[in-house]
Amino acid sequence: MRWSLRNRRNSLESLTPRDPIPDEIVTAKGAFRISCESLPHGKSSGMEMLTVDTGAIKVALLPDRGMGIWKCEAHGTEFGWQSPVDGPVHPAYVPIDDPTGIGWLEGFDELLVRCGLQSMGAPEFHPNGNVKFPLHGRIANLPATHLEVVVDAEQGTMDIVGTIIESRFLIYSLALQCRYRFYAGSSAIEIVDTVTNPLCTPVSMQLLYHINMGQPIVQAGSTVHAAYKSLCPRDARAAEGIADWNRCEGPTAGYAEQVYFMAANSDSNQWSESMICTEDRTKGLSVQFDTRTLPYLNLWKNTAAIENGYVVGLEPATGFPNPRGFEERNQRVITLSGGESRVFRMKLLPMVNITEVEQAEARIHTMRSDSAIVHTTPQPGWCHR
DSSP states (O other): OEEEEEEBBBSSOOBBBOOOOSSSSETTTEEEEEEEOOOOOOTTTOEEEEEESSSSEEEETTTTTTTTEEEETTEEEEEEESSSSOOOOOOOGOOTTTTOGGGGGOOOSSSSEEESSSOOOEEOOOOTSEEEOOTSSSGGGGGOSEEEEEEEEEETEEEEEEEEEEEEEEEEEEEEEEEEETTTTOOOEEEEEEEEESSSSSSEEEEEOOOETTTTTOOOTOOEEEEEEEEEESHHHHTTTTGGTTTTOOOTTTTTOEEEEEEEEEOOOOOEEEEOOOOOSOOOOEEEETTTTOOOOEEEEEEEHHHHEEEEEHHHSSSSSSSSSHHHHOOEEEEEOOOOOEEEEEEEEEEEEHHHHHHHHHHHHHHOOTTOOEOOSOOOOOOOO
16 A cells, blocks of 8 residues: 655656555554654744654654654653754754854754754864754755655554655755654654665765653663774763763753764674663663664764753764764765665664563664773864764
């Protein structure tokens, strides 16, 4: 079963009519509920939100914001965070080209937001002071031009597939096909992203998944677990907390962010895993990712006051969120030849009981390297600051 929600064409008949989707879709494994609404108020006005309910999890997707995940809820527990930004924010209100280079922050409040595709890290400037690459790139503020729902009734799966084009005439073009797979009765979210260079000339790219959690998953005593080969603080501020890099504080007024860079370790299938969980291990979020294309993991701790944005981020990536030029010099930028594609795979597992959390912790433990190194200072070639 297949329903087309958007189908942009390079012709005068630019948008085909929306196909109606039933409120409930029954499969051999259980039922899905899906709804699509246009948000009516404030800076959200005009945006579409697509909500999928598997019976175990309800997920709100944002096709107009790079196919990000706004929030989700599993068994009464919300996964996401409370940003000072009153979102979700329509991209029209996000000044990506702000002269400061950080206009991206005016739209930042999702559970999962993609950073890329031309650049993914800190802003970079031309010698004259103009923005060369804005903070975290442009893909999160571009709409899906193609959007469809695909259901396999026998397997009990629902795929939400969206295509986003990031391009600039005479400069570059990259096409992202994002596929979310849901399972009836399951809280797992599988993600398969395919980035293609549609041109006949080479194009380079970066990609980072900014996965952000606040209360109730993040609280005093919450811990981060990760399989890594090596880890280092991004800067002097992060180095101050290296002894407790994986432990979260409660909401702290005046807290300045700390960021840690990791080279991920993996299992025999080349998948790695990280998670954040509460101190009592009753709730958490696991992030599994394919290290063949996402070999790095970044940890962002911003345990500021609730009003200022109390949040921790787990960020699988192609590199580190430094300025693009620094990453390119250190060979962490991907080059796609004409027509070439690269596939990025990940899975999110919201966990709401101690058994699920302990199982994730055990998996991560088996992936850990016996020779893993924790550096106490920023490392050359890794850290721009």
